[in-house]
Amino acid sequence: MKKRTIFTVVVLIVFAIFAVLFLTGKQAAFANIRLFSKDTNAARSLKTIGLGPILSSQSSDYAVAYTVEPGDSLAKIAKKFGTTIPLIKKRNALQSDVVRAGQRLNIWTGKFHILVSKAKNVLQLKVEDNIMKVYTVSTGKAETTTPAGNYTIITKLVNPVWYHDGKVYPPGHPENGLGSRWMGLNAEGYGIHGTIHPDQIGQAVSMGCVRMFNQDAEELYDLIPEGTEVSVVDK
Template sequence: MRMRVATLTASALVLLTSSVMPASAQIRADVVIGQNGERIFLDPRTGEVLTVQPPSEVRRLPPEPQFEPFQREEDIRDIIRAERQAERQRQQELRAAMQRERERTAERLREQRAALPEQVPVIPDPQMGTTLPDAVASTDDANTATGAVQSPGSISEPALQAPKSTKPSLAPGKMTVAKAQILLDRVGASPGVIDGVKGQNVLYAMDSWRRLTGELVDFTDESAIEKALQARGGDAFVDYTITSEDVSGPYVAAIPSDYGEKAAMPAMRYTSAREAIAERFHMDEDFLESLNPDADFGRQGEVIRVASTGTPKSGKVTRIVADKSREQVVAYDSSGRLVASYPSTIGSADTPSPSGTVKVERIAINPNYTYNPEKNFKQGDNDEILTIPPGPNGPVGTVWIALSKPSYGIHGTPEPSKIGKTSSHGCVRLTNWDAKELAKMVSPGTTVEFKE
């Protein structure tokens, strides 16, 4: 028998136990390995073969795992491709849902108009783009930068009041959408302004609703919406009595578009009680007026209907995702749980927003705005640095959340009805109330990821 002798050291000597020989006959033995892997135990004094252990009884270690880095990279690529495909599918489904809703709305309008008597003129639905008539013109002094304060004593006597408005009441479908918007707002799935229009902002907010609550609600069924509202705070609309503070402001006659003229004003205040009340209750101005067609918003004691949006969200946000394709800002806590979502305007083709990940550096409430044409954009003929005073109608609204990339931030807006519908100068724009809510939940160091 051909054998190779194992190198014998003190550690190579084994003590045969009862598994090989009886305990009473324990001796020391040399070990050699046969050509087939068997272990042969020899008497070290005589060279006599004591026993042979077959190869099958020899414990063998499992082979070392063979890592395949290229295969793992390919797996990661597959995961990324699958995620992108899922996102494309979701976008397609949302676009299809929006198209179906537009078609249903158009069909309802055709049915409503067909049911009207021929002698009654058809009034265009504001939802289809018709602008409602403006309110009675302001009596503010146009030559005064801050405008004249309308005090309770300046209210006209009843005999001098303007005739009652003949504006159309809201269509039933628009009220259903408005109730859905209020329900979404209450749970932190902000739809932006409450205006009764079911557009992209509302559809994305509905998606956030499912992620926040885990519930499915038919947002086309008013009874289902009413049931969900009662479970989360009660009726969608409540009565509100206009106060002396609402009437007195102070307000300004108008906000100029030119930045040089803005910088000369003492503050970027609201222009009317109607604008201030609409923003306080997260409502579009025209929608507020349509809901209260005969109301005098400059009269102390006037009772109007407003949206009941509930209390602002609270918690600690540690991560923000600014999704450029959805025009939505999504906030998460440290466990990765969705806290809130907001419709947004994120950059433009001319002034794109940042890419990658940045951090929150500081938070300012009711900030000034510094216009620097060399660092940012050029507005009109203004080629010098200007400081525009604070206020809700300033370029950045009432909140500035500065980011670690210079000159960029998350901020409010003087035009809440345009969120998600127009471009910005590279920053992330929210409604003033959404920006204020988010500002209270973030802190310096919170990450902000820009997602294409």
Template sequence: MTFAFGLRLGAVLVFSCLATAASAAAKLTPDAIAAAKPDGTKIAGEDPSPLGVRLQVLLDRAHFSPGEIDGRLGENAKKALQAYAEAQQLPGSDTVSDELWAKLTADSRPVLTQYKLTAKDVDGPFLKKLPAKMEEMKGLKQLGYTSVQEALAEKFHMSKQLLATLNPGQRFKRAGEMITVVDTAPAAAETMKAQRIEVDKTRQTVKAFGDNNQLIAFYPATVGSEEKPSPSGTLKVTEVSPNPTYGYNPDYKFKGVKSRKRFEIKPGPNNPVGNMWIGLSAEGYGIHGTPEPDRVSKAESHGCVRLTNWDAQRIAGLVGKGTPVDFIDAPR
């Protein structure tokens, strides 16, 4: 009797979760996203919303990254909004003021666009399965994407779930088919250069400052780990290396890695440091990408500074050899 009741209860819970997910997806239509506007209340909530998608895209375009665009107005979106307000010299809060919204929507282009799948998109090659352990990765020839959906989601800075929601019934199998994606392309060619980078170890953020100490870009990050804490003070950029080979050093004794010998993992977006490595002037430390964009600022980074792959690429375009990187222990 108890076992049967448990099955019934489980079925009800699963049905409830599916109904909630379906309801959220139903709201995320192109028309609803295009028309979404703030209503003066605090931005909050773990459920995707049309406003969440629009706000995240607008912030991403302005170089104030919310991390993975998923429509959820969580901590990363709040951090990006606060930083954008700071850059615009406006009061920071969890609400979107009329003045702040006017600044963001000065880029009046639609936040969604149509994209035609190419043969390169759908043909791969793709990994059949990404190993869970580092030791199992070292024998692979490359650490590529595991699916068309993963590759497209990263290309457009969005979650796989949002990609699926915007394209109901689409299997992403045929070149030439049109799909709906978010449009994060900047309004103009990017010519900015950072005079310094600031890594806030407490807030788990990265800021880029230009001339006259102007805040020009922001990124949520994962900074450091218990087993290998991030450094303090000022380091400098020593290298910018796209598609890096990852070298494991057994001296660090990372959790889950049993090997006592050095080994290498081939390049690719699913490499442990993603597809970008920005080396710093302390051995073994750097700013890098990740194969898990949804976990940025939510999981440890073995002492380095982890960003989404696309944000790591953007920072790489802002810095050069010698750019100072300040590690801040407490909020300024």
């Protein structure tokens, strides 16, 4: 009888140990899932204002009313106010690049700033301290990390040609890694651009540039003028 009782106790103890190990492992697994989800959805965790105030013609502290003068063009107006032609057209629902003297326009004057987080693989589009939109991006892998620092957008190209390893890849080439837009930094060889590998967005896999989904790169391209400041941080 005593032997049977001892055996039963041992079995119960062993069962209890396995139960604890199982539950602990299960909790750890769920914790890992939560952490993974948090990392991949980093862009969603930041509070943003949205692009509405930028794209609409509503009154804003960052917009002015402007009357087109004789000899004006959208290019001249964009340069005068430090904005872009596409943004002027979107704010004013213009269907063409033609403007006429006396025409009233609503011009965005807010100064954009871009903040790229390498740890989170996100790009924030900011106006002063306001986060307007957050994009999920890819930054450089360990051996070709995106250098942290403060930069300026100095070139913008639509459907850029990619020069790599002595080869030239024209726009649309299946190996042209720049995608549909290029926003070059004042650091030779580095920029913000589209991609031919959308499945890799959100990971540190690039050769040092900041990659975006093509549609996101096109959206950002239309908003920011040359001269926009870019900060890349490790955290």
